[in-house]
Amino acid sequence: MAFNSHRDFFEVLEKEGELARVKKEVDWDGEAGAIGRKTYESSGPAILFEKIKDYPEGYRISNGTTGTWGRVALSMEMSRNTPVRNIYAEYEKRVSVSIPPKILKKGDAPCKENIMLGDEVDLYQFPMPMIHEGDGGRYVGTWDVVINKDPETNWQNWGMYRFMAHTKNWLTGWPQTTSQFAFIMKKSYLPYNKPMPVAIVLGADPLSHIIATAGIKPYENEAEYVGGLRGQAVELVQCETSDLMVPAHAEIVIEGEVMPDQIAPDGPFGEYPGYRSGTMCAGVAVKVKAVTYRSKPIVTMIALGTPPDDSSIAASLTAAVAMKKGLLRHGVPVTDVYVPPEGVTHLIVIGVTKGGTETAKKVLDYFTLRRIMTNKHIVVDADVDVFNMAEVLHCFATRCHPGRGIHYEWYEGRSNSLTPFYNIEERKKLKGCSVAFDSTWPPEWEKEVVPIKASFKTIFGKEMIDKVNNNWDSYGIKL
């Protein structure tokens, strides 16, 4: 049985020793974020803060629910020791199946246990954390599912974007201008000066959040992918103030409208690349019209920052599988793609069956065609295990020719302005540069001149390998 809710998943995390319940009172103003960050940086457990300063008993904050590969595996009902390669393979298999969502009646949806409407809305009734000291506000939307809809096709888009409390009934946020969220707003609402309904969902089942990070193509419904990943339909319910459909078992659903002609400050915020850079005051403003929530609600926080955390782990999985499909469609002979969490989707490793300049340029072409979230791409031969960064680094250091093997391309209007090394001008114009490091042997080299990797498995013949392996115990060398 797939997990229906954030709460169901906690039971498994607890049984597996992957959950810390913090019963001591913790301040929402920096303390919860600092504890979350320190825990990520020590590969610690998911956290449920059970007593929050200024808030009634039962109002809680969670952090890091799927912040390690082990917890991602558990969320997919796999063993927590499953190797990353196998998690990737299972995810790839499951998301190829689409299962439409099941619609619940409002009375059957736990997220409707309590409803604040219109003038009753007061976001300060929820323990929204000030995650890092110096952030521009209290970010209630970090590990969220943000839903908006294309009115012409009824496509309901899910994404994960930051949102902070501006006042008790206004949020400001920063879905990137190149996001699908922005695509719908710019296409169907802004030209008509119409507000766009939006739902910001906290504490849905774990796989809904993971899919919200995925780069799924426009006009495809993420909810159906969640069904495939869960092996079971995700249950949705209609919002109170719009026709958006939201996960019925969510902890908190904030319903509002993105204003087409009103703006207010957002940011800065310590973001997923691991820095609080200058991206601020360039987002959207949301007038909140309703909040529906479960009793004893849990605000889902991720104390974002240097990897690993939920964001870098989830994006590693969802982005890599999407990139592999896209590269294959683009004619690149891909074996595997790995997005190391440490590279925060800035650095991608691509394994290919046939390398060389042509392949590297095709890779670069694929990654720079549309909106660009990545910038460094290491192309390696099929003999390199892309999931093993020690092998990747060795390959890059020894096979990438500094003069002939580095291909780069500049562009404007579609870069990721969160990239820390871009200057102010580049961020403003969405100007950027991407590079492919061709770390493959030139395909035109004759086989007999290609250097042979001097490793146990590659420089000795089968006879010698078998002999050494078979006699290993007799050598008295413990490994």
Next chain:
Amino acid sequence: MKEWQTFLRRFSDMREGRRELFIKDLTPGKAKYDTKHVIATVARVKDGLKDAEVIWLCGESGEKSKQPWYISIEQILEEEWVPGKPWEDTLEATEKNEKQRGLK
């Protein structure tokens, strides 16, 4: 003395005088960091400011100024926003609004 904070790209962007600003309330409690959209006079020193309160400047990376400025709030505006299109620069839009109000 009540304390506030406001975000700018650079500390040097702050000018003394009558300003239109978004400021955040630093009073401890559930509503800490609530935003007010105000017309106010700001200055480096509190002398001469009526009912002066502290305002901390924060740069675009969240860095807080070492020394506070002072603020005298003249009016809390009803609008929680400034006119502008999504993804426009809010600081520039506020400055534009400020000019239209004749504050600059």
